[in-house]
Amino acid sequence: MIRREAxxxxxxxxxxxxxxxxTAWDLAMEAVLAACADAGLDVTEVDGMCRxxxxxxxxxxxxLVRGLGIPELSFFAQAPHGGEALGAxxxxxxxxxxxxxxxxxxxxxxxxxxxxGRFGRAxxxxxxxxxxxxxAQGSPADGDIVVPExxxxxxxxPYGLMSPGQLFALWARRYxxxxxxxxxxxxxxxxxxxxxxxxxxxxxxxxxxxxxxxDWDIYRGARMISEPLRLFDLCLENDGACxxxxxxxxxxxxxxxxxxxxxxxTQTLSPYREPMGIYTGGELLELFPPAAAARxxxxxxxRHGDIDVAEFYDxxxxxxxxxxxxxxxxxxxxxxxxxxxxxxxxxxxxxVNTHGGHLSEAYLHGMNGILEAVRQLRGTAASQVPGAxxxxxxxxxxxxxxxxx
Numbered sequence: 174m175i176r177r178e179a180x181x182x183x184x185x186x187x188x189x190x191x192x193x194x195x196t197a198w199d200l201a202m203e204a205v206l207a208a209c210a211d212a213g214l215d216v217t218e219v220d221g222m223c224r225x226x227x228x229x230x231x232x233x234x235x236x237l238v239r240g241l242g243i244p245e246l247s248f249f250a251q252a253p254h255g256g257e258a259l260g261a262x263x264x265x266x267x268x269x270x271x272x273x274x275x276x277x278x279x280x281x282x283x284x285x286x287x288x289x290g291r292f293g294r295a296x297x298x299x300x301x302x303x304x305x306x307x308x309a310q311g312s313p314a315d316g317d318i319v320v321p322e323x324x325x326x327x328x329x330x331p332y333g334l335m336s337p338g339q340l341f342a343l344w345a346r347r348y349x350x351x352x353x354x355x356x357x358x359x360x361x362x363x364x365x366x367x368x369x370x371x372x373x374x375x376x377x378x379x380x381x382x383x384x385x386x387x388d389w390d391i392y393r394g395a396r397m398i399s400e401p402l403r404l405f406d407l408c409l410e411n412d413g414a415c416x417x418x419x420x421x422x423x424x425x426x427x428x429x430x431x432x433x434x435x436x437x438x439t440q441t442l443s444p445y446r447e448p449m450g451i452y453t454g455g456e457l458l459e460l461f462p463p464a465a466a467a468r469x470x471x472x473x474x475x476r477h478g479d480i481d482v483a484e485f486y487d488x489x490x491x492x493x494x495x496x497x498x499x500x501x502x503x504x505x506x507x508x509x510x511x512x513x514x515x516x517x518x519x520x521x522x523x524x525v526n527t528h529g530g531h532l533s534e535a536y537l538h539g540m541n542g543i544l545e546a547v548r549q550l551r552g553t554a555a556s557q558v559p560g561a562x563x564x565x566x567x568x569x570x571x572x573x574x575x576x577x578x
Contacts, residue, residue, distance in 0.1 A: 182213025374529030
């Protein structure tokens with residue numbers, strides 16, 4: 174168990190933009206240096222790194238060691254499946270410093286979608302294919318469809334189901350059908366999430382959409398991308414990087430920044446529940462397996478009522494909606510009512526995605542959600558939740574972490 178055995182002691186990021194100068198390597202180095210500076214550490218003290226696997230993370234540990242002049246890494250690890258690696262990299266870093274395998278571990282994420290391909294492309298030519306799912310078979314000529322080696326998608330891509338937006342449109346439709354929502358019910362729920370997160374972004378100087386208004390007229394007037402998902406129901410595509418530093422408890426207490434303690438972190442994989450798939454061994458709507466959610470809270474030693482703020486993965490507006498249910502905050506089939514009647518804004522019982530999320534701040538596979546949670550627990554967030562002491566950062570497929578002051 175890693176509860177309070179390790180802490181996040183520094184965070185850093187670049188600015189976010191549609192097309193930033195420099196490479197993903199440049200962006201990663203900038204974010205890592207900023208995180209180390211925030212922790213009061215020299216980058217040469219880093220002796221461990223955790224990252225997402227390629228093609229999701231284009232910058233290798235070797236590139237950063239070389240570029241930053243780090244003498245040696247005694248520990249480095251990777252986690253697959255894109256945003257569903259979010260809890261895993263936290264777990265790896267916390268376990269490494271707790272076990273003495275490393276003293277200062279940096280977790281980083283860099284994206285240069287302007288040069289490496291957009292994740293939302295439904296033509297098989299995003300990073301590693303339309304969903305960045307892994308190496309493709311063969312070298313496609315113009316017009317060919319690239320089928321990934323990840324076999325569950327081989328039953329989807331040949332039929333045109335090739336992007337996250339298309340996939341979650343089906344999930345949203347399924348949710349409405351199972352729980353008896355009308356088209357208007359679903360539109361109100363999804364739109365409320367998008368508009369609420371844009372309002373958070375207006376207060377966030379780091380958010381790409383900080384100066385872009387979004388109201389009901391604009392939302393409803395936006396083009397449909399993959400019915401029922403409109404333009405503003407889908408995450409941003411951008412360049413940028415962020416990083417955070419993890420150390421063991423004794424060292425964390427000696428550093429200048431107040432430590433943010435890692436209470437728990439989870440990941441899960443079981444037969445026919447492959448990440449980013451469309452066929453599962455259970456209910457299609459199960460965004461986060463109940464057993465993993467129970468483990469997340471049990472290992473943290475907290476209950477749902479202890480969570481002051483949640484930063485949910487939001488590649489689409491449907492995901493925060495369903496996350497409220499999958500993590501156990503709201504009964505199944507009731508999140509749409511909760512969102513439209515109680516909301517997730519700063520005055521709600523559970524503020525959600527207080528930085529604007531992937532919909533309105535930037536898309537960094539959930540890593541910017543961890544940075545926002547740290548700011549909330551430090552008391553320095555732009556949309557600060559008063560007295561926030563415990564935060565949940567959640568991604569799909571059983572990958573999440575709970576942090577505390």
